[in-house]
Amino acid sequence: MSSSEQLLKKQDAISTTGIRKQAAFWFMIVGIILIAANLRAPLTSVGPLVSLIRENVHISNTLAGLITTVPLIAFALLSPFVPKLGRRYGVERIMLISLIFLAIGIAVRSLSGAVTLYVGTAVLGFAITICNVLLPSLIKREFPQQMGTMTGVYSVSMNLCGAIASGISVPLAVGAGLNWQGALGVWGILSVISILFWAPQLKAPAKSAAAAGSSTGNKHQVNIWRSPLAWQVTLFMGLQSTIFYVLVAWLPEILKDQGISSSQSGWFLSVLIMASLPFAFIVPVIAGRMSNQRLLVVITTILLLIGTLGLLYGSIHLVLFWAIILGMGAGFAFGLSMMFFGLRTRSAHQAAELSGMAQSIGYLLAAMGPALIGYLHDATHSWSVPLLILVGASALLCLVGLGAARNQFVSSAK
Numbered sequence: 001m002s003s004s005e006q007l008l009k010k011q012d013a014i015s016t017t018g019i020r021k022q023a024a025f026w027f028m029i030v031g032i033i034l035i036a037a038n039l040r041a042p043l044t045s046v047g048p049l050v051s052l053i054r055e056n057v058h059i060s061n062t063l064a065g066l067i068t069t070v071p072l073i074a075f076a077l078l079s080p081f082v083p084k085l086g087r088r089y090g091v092e093r094i095m096l097i098s099l100i101f102l103a104i105g106i107a108v109r110s111l112s113g114a115v116t117l118y119v120g121t122a123v124l125g126f127a128i129t130i131c132n133v134l135l136p137s138l139i140k141r142e143f144p145q146q147m148g149t150m151t152g153v154y155s156v157s158m159n160l161c162g163a164i165a166s167g168i169s170v171p172l173a174v175g176a177g178l179n180w181q182g183a184l185g186v187w188g189i190l191s192v193i194s195i196l197f198w199a200p201q202l203k204a205p206a207k208s209a210a211a212a213g214s215s216t217g218n219k220h221q222v223n224i225w226r227s228p229l230a231w232q233v234t235l236f237m238g239l240q241s242t243i244f245y246v247l248v249a250w251l252p253e254i255l256k257d258q259g260i261s262s263s264q265s266g267w268f269l270s271v272l273i274m275a276s277l278p279f280a281f282i283v284p285v286i287a288g289r290m291s292n293q294r295l296l297v298v299i300t301t302i303l304l305l306i307g308t309l310g311l312l313y314g315s316i317h318l319v320l321f322w323a324i325i326l327g328m329g330a331g332f333a334f335g336l337s338m339m340f341f342g343l344r345t346r347s348a349h350q351a352a353e354l355s356g357m358a359q360s361i362g363y364l365l366a367a368m369g370p371a372l373i374g375y376l377h378d379a380t381h382s383w384s385v386p387l388l389i390l391v392g393a394s395a396l397l398c399l400v401g402l403g404a405a406r407n408q409f410v411s412s413a414k
Contacts, residue, residue, distance in 0.1 A: 027200050028142060029150075034132050034194040035095065036154040040162025042106055042124050042187050043071055047248075048169040052180045056116045067121055069145035074125030075132065075363035083352035091134050091141075091352075092201040095288040099198060103191040104129035110185030132359055136341040137352035148288025149343050152281035155338055159280055163273045224353045227410040232403035233340045233354060238362035239397040240333035242369035243304065243390060247272065247326060254383050258316050269321045275327025276334065283335030287343070295399035296336055303329030304394040312387040333397065335384075336405075337362075346409050354410060 006262045014315050045051075046067050054064045102124050109120025135154060143150045165187065173183035224230045251272065252265035260268070307326030314322060341358065345351040373386045380386075 004274045021128035023166030024174065024200070027197060031136065031194070031198040031201065032150070033152055033157045034190070034197055035099065035135065036157035037161035038099070038102060038187075038191050038194055039128055039131055039135075039158045041165035041190065042102070042184070042236070043068065044162040045165040045169045045184055045187060048166060049173055049180045050182060052173060053117070056180060057117060059114055062095065065112075069367055070118065070121045071128065072363045074122060075129045076360050076367065078126055078129040079133050079356045079360035079363070080358070081351065082130050083137070083356045084132050085130070086137070086352055087349060091138050095131055095134055095138075096195065096198050096202060098127040099191055099195045102131075103195065105195040106185060106188040106191060110188070110388045112181060116117040121317060129359075133356045134352060136338060136355045137348040140342040140345070140351045141348035148285040148339065149290075151284035151338050151342070152335065155284065155335055156277055159273070159334070160277055163270065163277070166273075176314035186345045190375070203211050220221065222350060222353075222410055224350070224357050224410060226290070228408045229344060229404065229408055230354055230357060230404070232400045233337075233344055233410075234358040235251070235357040235400040236333075236340065236397060236404045237337040238365035239367035239393055239400065240311045240330070240337050241362045243393055243397070244330050245366045246369045246373050246386075246390060247330070249322075249341070250373055250383075250386070252378075253377075254311060254387070257383060258319075260316070260319065268319060271320065272323045272327040272330070275324045276331035279328050279331025280335045283332050287336060293336060293339070293343070293405035294402050296332060297398060297405050300329055300332035300336065300401065301394055301398035303332060305391060305399070308387055308390045308394060312384065312391075329394075336401070340404050344404065344408065344410055366394075 007238065050064050050067065053059075053067065064199055077276050105120045105122075105124030105127055107120070108116050108123060111117075130391045136151070139150045139154065140147055169183050172178050172186060176182075178186070182237070220372075248269065251269050255265040255268055283296060290296070303325055307322050307329055310318060310322035310325065337358070341351050341355045345354055373389065377383060
């Protein structure tokens, strides 16, 4: 073979390698977007269908409420252990397995019967937990220079698909004649598509969160649970989750007590969720370019306080404005909480550990929040005290957020 032929063969090999790398890069991005889309839709699709499920399966209101509570409990219980799974078996492999179990959980939940309803819900809850915890560390590992943009993309994908799922559940169940089983089961299609796009990641050289962070991980061994900064990030995550889930659970009831119809109340909740989406994308991008994020924390608090105090003391004619302001505040808070996992850690493994800790405590608080607010409403026969609790939670969010926004990395307490 002549030297020119050897050169051409080498150039062809380089070109082929470049194309493969580009294809793998875009498969990774699309895979992340699809996985993120799976993290809310199987959960938010349940709420509008609760009455249909309750009547068909013949369960009480208390048991019906558990359908949405079980995944939050799964988040709280499993999240601390997920980083060790990713470190031992590889993030890509564990996430693929979780997607397979997600599809199985959705299918089992969609069968008729109370037992399969709760078993399937528990399975998909554990599957979503794994992806919830590992996605931030994966983004930090694969996109260290575009962490803000990728965090924004995955945040919007997650929340947009969640909002769509909530909106089309009843039309699918009633209008399309799929019943509640079909309306919940249709999201299994999305999980199967995600599996197909994510499977090629196993062909890449195996990487674990620990291996990705080995250059710094051994040098900076940290007990996350003893880090004051980690606790500030955790409380920020927990408080923002609690505020959001309280609003999702009770905003329609709050507005109905103010004389707004049920259909309009639901529409205002949709406005709140949709208003959060652009800020869930923009805030991580901005946060990644700032030396610290304290200004964003202050803006977040101001938005949440204005919206909550508006519901409490403001004019009923400005409800649309209050809903938009609350949505903006929720978008700011969620985007910041997702970014803190990467910004406050030195390696992908630390990011996974912090994500597991924060989401464990955070979703435990989120699971208790709506019940506490409902209890206070029943005890006082008013929404004034519950809304004042949200005001206090927003102020506390600012306090811990200012600490979490410092330009520092997590470290064990001395």
